[in-house]
Amino acid sequence: MVALSWFFYDVMNNPSVEEDILYEIARRKRIQISSFDSPLREMEAAAAAAENAKPVIRIAAICGSLRKASFNRGLIRAAIAICEEFITDMKIDYIDVEGLPFYNMDLEEDGSFPWPVEEFRKKIREADGVLFASPEYNYSVSPLLKNAIDWGSRPPNAWADKGAAIVSAGGSSAGARMQYHLRQIGVFLDLHFINKPELIIPAFQPPQKFDRNGDLIDLEMKERLKKLLLSLHAFVLRLC
Numbered sequence: 662m663v664a665l666s667w668f669f670y671d672v673m674n675n676p677s678v679e680e681d682i683l684y685e686i687a688r689r690k691r692i693q694i695s696s697f698d699s700p701l702r703e704m705e706a707a708a709a710a711a712e713n714a715k716p717v718i719r720i721a722a723i724c725g726s727l728r729k730a731s732f733n734r735g736l737i738r739a740a741i742a743i744c745e746e747f748i749t750d751m752k753i754d755y756i757d758v759e760g761l762p763f764y765n766m767d768l769e770e771d772g773s774f775p776w777p778v779e780e781f782r783k784k785i786r787e788a789d790g791v792l793f794a795s796p797e798y799n800y801s802v803s804p805l806l807k808n809a810i811d812w813g814s815r816p817p818n819a820w821a822d823k824g825a826a827i828v829s830a831g832g833s834s835a836g837a838r839m840q841y842h843l844r845q846i847g848v849f850l851d852l853h854f855i856n857k858p859e860l861i862i863p864a865f866q867p868p869q870k871f872d873r874n875g876d877l878i879d880l881e882m883k884e885r886l887k888k889l890l891l892s893l894h895a896f897v898l899r900l901c
């Protein structure tokens with residue numbers, strides 16, 4: 662409480678500090694504030710509330726499949742449900758990447774991007790971490806996922822310094838090769854992936870793992886997904 666009060670006191674009395682830097686500090690400290698123009702008393706109240714409130718980790722979840730009954734989107738739905746029930750201080754936001762145009766440098770103008778790309782990049786920037794759920798296409802990441810990654814990577818790189826985890830469900834390799842390609846891509850993006858546990862689900866092998874809507878119905882896989890999310894939760898907290 663004392664430390665945060667002084668933080669806000671400094672903010673109010675230091676006009677030389679850039680506002681966007683202050684917002685970034687507040688974001689990292691998970692302090693919800695609408696404006697730094699508010700009176701000091703209001704800020705102190707916000708600081709006190711932030712100290713008492715349990716901080717919420719925000720995870721942006723991206724699916725690499727457009728298929729209506731996608732198993733991988735089903736994994737994201739299962740992850741959202743697991744967090745709501747068991748990991749209440751981590752919230753997963755599903756980020757729809759279907760509306761992003763196919764990457765083309767001609768669509769960039771003096772560092773600005775088409776509207777859906779700006780929206781997408783903002784959501785990634787604001788997240789504390791990322792959950793990728795994607796099928797493997799021909800031994801690698803799907804074009805949908807790569808397109809989203811490429812848009813996010815344009816300067817300033819929206820992925821930089823975030824914790825991340827990958828889950829996959831699919832055919833013969835169940836996405837294992839895609840996962841290792843994605844980790845390789847993450848080196849340049851400056852993404853930090855958890856190493857363990859891995860979750861690579863052979864969707865077409867018995868017992869049945871998903872229902873016809875793509876919802877995860879296998880209890881063992883749900884338990885493994887929960888362990889992966891707990892690992893991501895701990896890792897993101899260490900990075901913040």
Ligand SMILES: Cc1cc2nc3c(=O)[nH]c(=O)nc-3n(C[C@H](O)[C@H](O)[C@H](O)COP(=O)(O)O)c2cc1C
Pocket residue numbers: 726727728730731732733734795796797798799800801830831832833834835836864
């Ligand atoms: C173009 C294409 C390429 C694929 N390549 C692979 C592959 O290399 N390895 C694999 O395990 N599955 C492969 N699959 C099978 C997908 O992993 C499987 O269809 C998966 O269920 C798709 O994910 P979704 O249910 O989220 O749509 C491929 C599927 C398509 C359509």
